[in-house]
Structures are given as C-alpha cells and as structure tokens.
Amino acid sequence: MSPLSSNAPHGQSPLRTVQVLGGGHAGSSAHVRSLAEGLVARGVRVTVCAPAEADHAYDFSGTGAEHVHVPRSSDPVSVAALRTACANADLVHAHGLHASFRAVLALSGRRTPLVVTWHDRARAEGPRAHLLRLLERRVVRTAAVVLGTSSDLVDRARRTGARDARLAAVGLPGQRPSVDHDDPDRRRAKVRAELGAGSGPLLIAVGSLDRHRGYDVLLDAARAWRELDPVPLVVIAGEGTQRPYLTRRIEDEELPVRLVGRREDVPELLAAADLALLTSSWESRSVLAQEALHARVPLVATRVGGIPDLVGDAAELVPYGDAEALADAVVRLLADPERCQELRESGVRQAASWPTEDETVAQVLSIYDELTQPRPLA
Structure with a gap:
C-alpha cells in the first residue's frame, strides 16, 4: 500500500495495525490520536490499546479506530489482553518504553513486526535505573525499527543495540477550537x-x-x-x-x-x-x-x-x-x-520548518510498508 493512498489496493485487505500506549504521557497520547486519525483516513485499520482513561481524554474511538482497554501494567492479565488484541495485526507500533516492553512480551513467539517510538527518556535512580536500562535493551533489540523524537534519543537507541533507529517526524497535533466566542x-x-x-x-x-x-x-x-x-x-x-x-x-x-x-x-x-x-x-x-x-x-x-x-x-x-x-x-x-x-x-x-501531521503519517506509513510488503525476488 502506498503511504499516500486513501484505500487498500484492489483485491488486498486493509493494513491492520495496533497502536500500544501506556497512557502516562500527554505528548505521546496526542501523537497517537493524530496518527490514528491520519491512518484511518488512508484506509488503515487501527486498534489503539490504552487505558480507558486515555480514550476518555483523547477520544481514540472518535478517529474511527477501535479502542481496547489495556491497563498501564505489565502484569500477566494486561499482557494477555494485549496479546489478544494483537492477534490479527500486520504490525504493532508501541509508544514509550513501558508500552513497548508490554508489546515485546505480548508478541513473544510471533513474527509480527514491531515499531517503537520513543517520545521521551525514561527517568529513574538507583536499582530502578538499572531495570530501565535492561528494559530499553530488550525493547530496542526486538523492535524492527526504533523511532526517536530527537537526535539524542536516536543515538541512545543505537548505543543500546537497535538494528534500525531513525529520527521520527512528529507534527504538533492541531488544537481543538475554543468554544469561547469572545474576541x-x-x-x-x-x-x-x-x-x-x-x-x-x-x-x-x-x-x-x-x-x-x-x-x-x-x-x-x-x-x-x-x-x-x-x-x-x-x-x-x-x-x-x-x-x-x-x-x-x-x-x-x-x-x-x-x-x-x-x-x-x-x-x-x-x-x-x-x-x-x-x-x-x-x-x-x-x-x-x-x-x-x-x-x-x-x-x-x-x-x-x-x-x-x-x-x-x-x-x-x-x-x-x-x-x-x-x-x-x-x-x-x-x-x-x-x-x-x-x-x-x-x-x-x-x-x-517542523513536520506537519500529514508528513508524520506519511513517514510512519512508509515504514509500515517496508515491514509488511512482500519483497520482490532477486
């Protein structure tokens, strides 16, 4: 499927993607809503796995995506719910370290491509900092592509062992119009x-x-x-x-x-x-x-x-x-x-000079195409 096409090619099923969100970061939540809206408009089937409160705040369902409640936890019940939601996905895209780690656990034993976007740097001190470094290493070595929203995040992913780390084009989601009619x-x-x-x-x-x-x-x-x-x-x-x-x-x-x-x-x-x-x-x-x-x-x-x-x-x-x-x-x-x-x-x-929302969606779709389209025989 072409990144700019509005529908799947004749005779092909729409691309099925799952967006995994932890729900704790406003920037990533707004980005996922914008991404879901753009992907749905281009004929992609989108499921957003996020806590129910995130859907209430960002209305993922209102974009035409399906929302599946997955708590912000890595316990077996949450991972099982995520695994079920990803069962028929052509590709899974996780946002943030904790959501990405849950996606790694949920996709264990499957060949479904995983794209990860790092919107921020995980912060911790003491023993927890060591644990976060282990989670980062597990995630970036599993993901097919790691997208970082800044060059230092891309460098961090490469140092940690990412096979393919790229700078993400992330447009600022448009603001909802104010209901205040004052000048x-x-x-x-x-x-x-x-x-x-x-x-x-x-x-x-x-x-x-x-x-x-x-x-x-x-x-x-x-x-x-x-x-x-x-x-x-x-x-x-x-x-x-x-x-x-x-x-x-x-x-x-x-x-x-x-x-x-x-x-x-x-x-x-x-x-x-x-x-x-x-x-x-x-x-x-x-x-x-x-x-x-x-x-x-x-x-x-x-x-x-x-x-x-x-x-x-x-x-x-x-x-x-x-x-x-x-x-x-x-x-x-x-x-x-x-x-x-x-x-x-x-x-x-x-x-x-910043990327637009359309450019953001186009970049993401081009990566999805790379990872899901059959490659021609040599």
Missing part, C-alpha cells in the same frame, strides 16, 4: 483576571510537578523577580508528586508563583502570557515549546535534550539548573520589547 483581547483579559495577573507580566510554565521539570530552579529565579516593578506572576499548570514541596516553598518564601493544577486550556493560558518558561532537565520535542512558538509567545528554555534542535534561534536558551541565568534572561526580555518581537517572528519561521 482574543477579551479572552486574554479574562484569563489574566482569573489568574490574578493584573497589569504585571505573566509567565507561564506547563508540565507535571515532578523533579525533572526543574521547578525548584524556577522558584529560585522567582525570588529575584520580586524586586521588579511590577512583579511578574509565574503560573505553573500541572500536577505531580512535588506539589506539597512547591506549595510549601511558595508560601514560606512568599514567592509570586501560583500552582493552578492540570489545565485543558493551555492555548488560552499561552495567549494571555508575556513569556513561556521551560525549565526541565531534559526534553525531546516539548509540546509547550512548540505551542509557545506557534502562539508567538517568547520562550525561555533550558539548553537540554532536543530543545536546541527544536527551537533553533527562536528562544532564549539557558543552562539547566542555573537559576541566575534563568532570572537574568527573563529580566532582559521583559525590558526589551524589540527582542521579544524578534523571537515572535523567528518562532513563526521555526514552526514552519
């Missing part, structure tokens, strides 16, 4: 009022409240911003294990920071922001970075992982863990409207 300026004012930003600068960070996000460094930087007039408000959207620690610091140090929990209106938050902040210790194709550049919001980000390749010269990059550099970059941008305008314009150009 943009009125929406911006409404969001800023809700967040308590007043007339001062509004700085937005989005991501789980976990250690690797670097929010402790962001709070360190926020101490310096208390000296500005007006004082910028930092709003962090997300949930996670570090909420009690961050809340305590914000209260004890009287920092101009608000934790607003998980939000479904990130585009509206960005539209109201003066700057976007990305302070993680590692990122691949950060959804926040992409959304910020698309929204023409100046971005300050850590120079880690795939971020430099992703944003090019369209963001201010600072070393991870350097609160002083982060604070200084923000202060400079808030005082320099011309530099902010430069970043907005370069952000639009950089975003235009």
Whole structure:
C-alpha cells in the first residue's frame, strides 16, 4: 500500500495495525490520536490499546479506530489482553518504553513486526535505573525499527543495540477550537483576571510537578523577580508528586508563583502570557515549546535534550539548573520589547520548518510498508 493512498489496493485487505500506549504521557497520547486519525483516513485499520482513561481524554474511538482497554501494567492479565488484541495485526507500533516492553512480551513467539517510538527518556535512580536500562535493551533489540523524537534519543537507541533507529517526524497535533466566542483581547483579559495577573507580566510554565521539570530552579529565579516593578506572576499548570514541596516553598518564601493544577486550556493560558518558561532537565520535542512558538509567545528554555534542535534561534536558551541565568534572561526580555518581537517572528519561521501531521503519517506509513510488503525476488 502506498503511504499516500486513501484505500487498500484492489483485491488486498486493509493494513491492520495496533497502536500500544501506556497512557502516562500527554505528548505521546496526542501523537497517537493524530496518527490514528491520519491512518484511518488512508484506509488503515487501527486498534489503539490504552487505558480507558486515555480514550476518555483523547477520544481514540472518535478517529474511527477501535479502542481496547489495556491497563498501564505489565502484569500477566494486561499482557494477555494485549496479546489478544494483537492477534490479527500486520504490525504493532508501541509508544514509550513501558508500552513497548508490554508489546515485546505480548508478541513473544510471533513474527509480527514491531515499531517503537520513543517520545521521551525514561527517568529513574538507583536499582530502578538499572531495570530501565535492561528494559530499553530488550525493547530496542526486538523492535524492527526504533523511532526517536530527537537526535539524542536516536543515538541512545543505537548505543543500546537497535538494528534500525531513525529520527521520527512528529507534527504538533492541531488544537481543538475554543468554544469561547469572545474576541482574543477579551479572552486574554479574562484569563489574566482569573489568574490574578493584573497589569504585571505573566509567565507561564506547563508540565507535571515532578523533579525533572526543574521547578525548584524556577522558584529560585522567582525570588529575584520580586524586586521588579511590577512583579511578574509565574503560573505553573500541572500536577505531580512535588506539589506539597512547591506549595510549601511558595508560601514560606512568599514567592509570586501560583500552582493552578492540570489545565485543558493551555492555548488560552499561552495567549494571555508575556513569556513561556521551560525549565526541565531534559526534553525531546516539548509540546509547550512548540505551542509557545506557534502562539508567538517568547520562550525561555533550558539548553537540554532536543530543545536546541527544536527551537533553533527562536528562544532564549539557558543552562539547566542555573537559576541566575534563568532570572537574568527573563529580566532582559521583559525590558526589551524589540527582542521579544524578534523571537515572535523567528518562532513563526521555526514552526514552519517542523513536520506537519500529514508528513508524520506519511513517514510512519512508509515504514509500515517496508515491514509488511512482500519483497520482490532477486
């Protein structure tokens, strides 16, 4: 089947694929929904194996794909459910390390090709870090193709023993239209009022409240911003294990920071922001970075992982863990409207260079073809 065809060739059955998702990563979940929609539109039969809550959040069934509930666990019951779902698949495509490992277990003894996409780097310390390295090695040596969403993930897969590792074309899934019919300026004012930003600068960070996000460094930087007039408000959207620690610091140090929990209106938050902040210790194709550049919001980000390749010269990059550099970059941008305008314009150009959703689907289908089409005799 041609990657760009809309239906299976005459006399052939449609390609049957299973997408396996762990359900714990928003970027990979949105990617799978976009991929499922594009594949179904091209005549591919798609089954998405993911926890029920992931289907509720991303509506895989609404793309025309079949959804099969598979818990985010590698216990025998979950693996058996996945094995049954993959029984008639021509190809299985797993997203993320844990989903990929479950797929390896489910396909044991079968010749079904396995494609793996790494959207992020698994993180752990101590004995668990050793276990994750073993899982990575098992997965990449089993997979026919490993796709990494950044060049360092591709390099990591090759070092770990992948037979075929490639850079993934991953387009930013389109945003669902807002149901708010207010004009943009009125929406911006409404969001800023809700967040308590007043007339001062509004700085937005989005991501789980976990250690690797670097929010402790962001709070360190926020101490310096208390000296500005007006004082910028930092709003962090997300949930996670570090909420009690961050809340305590914000209260004890009287920092101009608000934790607003998980939000479904990130585009509206960005539209109201003066700057976007990305302070993680590692990122691949950060959804926040992409959304910020698309929204023409100046971005300050850590120079880690795939971020430099992703944003090019369209963001201010600072070393991870350097609160002083982060604070200084923000202060400079808030005082320099011309530099902010430069970043907005370069952000639009950089975003235009990223793969589209159609290009993402085309790349994936070409790989599926390689792995499933009969090869001509020499």
